[in-house]
Amino acid sequence: MDIRQLGYFVAVYEQGSISAAARHCCVAQPSLSAALRQLEQELEVTLFVRLSKGVTPTEDGEKLYGHAGRLLGQLQSLKASFVQPxxxxxxxxxxxxxxxxxxxxxxxxxxxxxxxxxxxxxxxxxxxxxxxxxxxxxxxxxxxxxxxxxxxxxxxxxxxxxxxxxxxxxxxxxxxxxxxxxxxxxxxxxxxxxxxxxxxxxxxxxxxxxxxxxxxxxxxxxxxxxxxxxxxxxxxxxxxxxxxxxxxxxxxxxxxxxxxxxxxxxxxxxxxxxxxx
Structure with missing residues (x-):
């Protein structure tokens, strides 16, 4: 599991769509989908249910979102403390x-x-x-x-x-x-x-x-x-x-x-x- 995968996961959760998340992250959709699959395989869970018009998070997806949001927020704060104006x-x-x-x-x-x-x-x-x-x-x-x-x-x-x-x-x-x-x-x-x-x-x-x-x-x-x-x-x-x-x-x-x-x-x-x- 890495920060990039968590960032993609959060984007899919918040955008409600893999294609929209790919545009939001400025990354190719196949690359984002592959990272999401790797994350699911590593955690041995299904994070989203794929629908005809987007995705909806599973119970495990809801659980991960809370942890991922906190981790990404802490990382952003850490980086900001070293950034020169x-x-x-x-x-x-x-x-x-x-x-x-x-x-x-x-x-x-x-x-x-x-x-x-x-x-x-x-x-x-x-x-x-x-x-x-x-x-x-x-x-x-x-x-x-x-x-x-x-x-x-x-x-x-x-x-x-x-x-x-x-x-x-x-x-x-x-x-x-x-x-x-x-x-x-x-x-x-x-x-x-x-x-x-x-x-x-x-x-x-x-x-x-x-x-x-x-x-x-x-x-x-x-x-x-x-x-x-x-x-x-x-x-x-x-x-x-x-x-x-x-x-x-x-x-x-x-x-x-x-x-x-x-x-x-x-x-x-x-x-x-x-x-x-």
Whole structure:
């Protein structure tokens, strides 16, 4: 038994999923699974029950979690007592909405780990900042752009809707369709002019800003909403997601930064974004 195995075990316990724990620990899933199996073999117990959507701890897993948490906490305190203070490095990063919590968390975790003493401030993309994660349409004069992710858009549909029987949504299906408008939204800016051009009039039920509220209204049966195909949304069971037959219904996300401004943290973040892309 070693500290690495215990750290992986605690991550699986707290994340409720081996794949999520692997992302949290920045390690390949097979490596984490192998370490977990070794720990179970050494203790001669089963620590988790594998389910279709994650894991749940056994009685032995619950018992080990208490011991492991204390040991890891003591180790962290021991290391901290010998660490010299690190100069704080402030970095302001502007973020647009609906970037995807899971992938953004991983990027920010890697950024924080790679820059000692980093003091990260997440702000609105319109605020003064050192860099921004935005779409190309929001670029300012003098900014460079490093692509990171490319997303397509899906139509989120309430359970029981007749549209859920279709594998793909056509533009004609938007005629009098109960629709939740979300602004700002690149998909809306793309699809709405096309609907107007074709004389198609959806039935707008709400105009809101966040994906969370839009999905809540979809789940409640108020109407449909255009949302990016984020992994976290694809796992939801309270609504249906279908592609829309409009090739241009996509967005690009990337890191925007001043071409004439360089810093060590910005260079690190730029490298991470290039690796992610």
């Amino acid at each position: 690190v100069a704080r490095v402030k970095f302001r990063l502007g973020l647009i909405r609906a970037l995807g919590v899971e992938r953004m968390s991983q990027l920010l975790r890697e950024f924080s780990n790679a820059v000692p003493g980093l003091e990260l401030h997440l702000v609105e993309p319109t605020d003064s900042c050192d860099a921004r994660i935005i779409t190309p349409q929001l670029l300012k004069a003098g900014e460079a752009f490093q692509p990171i992710w490319h997303d397509s858009y899906l139509l989120a549909i309430p359970l029981g809707s007749a549209l859920s029987l279709q594998q793909e949504i056509q533009l004609d299906d938007f005629e009098q369709l109960p629709l939740i408008k979300r602004t700002p939204c690149d998909a809306w800016n793309t699809i709405y002019p096309e609907l107007i051009r074709r004389g198609i009039k959806p039935d707008l039920r709400a105009d809101i800003q966040t994906i969370e509220y839009a999905l809540g209204l979809v789940s409640a049966g108020v109407g449909c909403a255009l949302v990016p195909n984020l992994d976290s949304l694809l796992q939801r069971q309270d609504l249906i997601l279908r592609p829309v037959n409009l090739p241009k219904l996509k967005r690009e996300l990337g890191l925007a930064y001043n071409k004439n401004h360089t810093s060590a943290p910005l260079s690190v973040l730029l490298q991470l974004c290039q690796a992610t892309a």
